């Protein structure tokens with residue numbers, strides 16, 4: 001076997017607040033291999049990737065490249081040593097072309113290579129990619145924007161490529177295509193580390209895995225010799241029954257909201273909405289499926305009251321129909337990162353004048369309620385007073401969901417509720433949404449994860465190109481049927497015919 005390109009040698013990381021996020025972790029990445037990094041929310045995966053990429057320095061232990069210790073004080077040091085990273089939140093310049101974005105990432109003389117489109121195409125083809133260098137990045141679908149990020153990470157003679165949860169924004173087909181590309185990259189001798197929560201994806205694509213549990217290594221090895229159950233048990237510490245339907249089919253109640261012949265104009269990067277007809281009933285879970293960028297964001301904004309329709313109508317059955325939201329972009333819309341966990345959890349109530357005594361905020365009451373919510377939603381935080389910025393991505397997400405659930409609204413609209421959550425946390429969020437519907441709440445789940453929707457929804461509407469291309473319910477909710485509606489170009493005809501109901 002070849003020797004590792006990069007190793008972590010008994011690395012520990014203590015954050016300034018004293019929290020130990022990694023404890024004596026060892027990791028070896030080999031050339032030509034895909035190494036999956038797994039672990040529940042807050043296990044230390046991002047901390048580990050950030051150490052590899054020079055964002056953080058280890059408190060103890062060392063980083064070795066080709067057997068020699070290296071010190072990466074900042075990402076520029078890691079990049080200079082051949083390490084590239086693709087973050088979950090893309091760092092692209094949207095109005096620039098693919099070529100311009102690549103040139104911006106290139107260091108020194110390599111920039112010249114990325115001036116001529118001919119050379120850029122040759123570079124892409126080395127890795128089995130074929131994008132138009134002149135395409136404006138902001139106009140590309142997310143899956144292709146991700147390819148541009150990967151290309152950017154490769155431009156500096158990269159020997160180690162780090163991918164942070166790359167599949168969360170992709171459909172199953174796009175995920176397969178992503179791993180085809182990653183395999184091409186490995187074949188050039190690059191070592192790839194991928195953070196993911198998806199065990200099936202690991203077993204289908206990775207060569208090796210390492211599991212972190214509460215900052216320590218809890219298993220590492222070759223994927224060929226393990227089963228999904230082995231991995232889940234090591235990640236969560238117990239078996240998790242995923243895959244089965246959660247809750248029985250419900251009987252929907254009265255109408256809560258209705259969109260009638262709703263239209264929003266298309267704009268650059270937005271398909272708009274076209275002749276949307278959707279009735280939301282009490283006590284049902286409505287799934288909205290679709291490849292990202294096909295009108296789901298616009299539908300969310302419409303239901304949230306953030307955008308008026310250009311034509312058509314959106315009505316609530318009465319003034320008591322309140323709406324709670326879990327937005328897609330939790331960092332910008334969902335959280336105040338520098339405020340404590342407690343204030344983020346109780347933000348709506350505090351803004352409505354709650355938790356006050358003699359006109360001042362009642363901090364003791366806020367802390368008490370926040371502690372209850374932290375336990376109920378299993379939010380891993382040192383305390384209710386910790387700034388949200390210091391929590392892991394998955395635990396930040398649990399805050400947004402817990403807050404929306406606590407509003408006891410008539411309608412709750414959630415965008416990709418389990419994105420970035422570990423298996424057990426995802427299961428618990430889905431369960432809570434189902435329970436809310438059982439108690440009479442209308443739950444709208446917008447998700448590109450079809451399996452998840454089938455497990456919880458009573459009916460699923462499918463969007464493509466800003467149109468509802470069909471609706472399936474009960475036993476007709478199959479991956480094949482929904483997948484066909486997601487990619488079919490039948491939007492206009494289906495809507496004209498009142499959409500397809502199965």
Ligand SMILES: Nc1ncnc2c1ncn2[C@@H]1O[C@H](COP(=O)(O)OP(=O)(O)OP(=O)(O)O)[C@@H](O)[C@H]1O
Pocket residue numbers: 015016017019020021039040041042043044045046047048380381382389390391392393394395420422
């Ligand atoms: N800047 C920080 N200050 C203090 N604690 C931090 C800081 N960043 C992360 N942590 C803590 O370190 C632990 C590990 O966080 P990390 O982001 O590495 O987890 P993760 O495995 O990537 O989780 P997720 O799957 O939710 O993204 C968490 O408990 C988190 O609260």
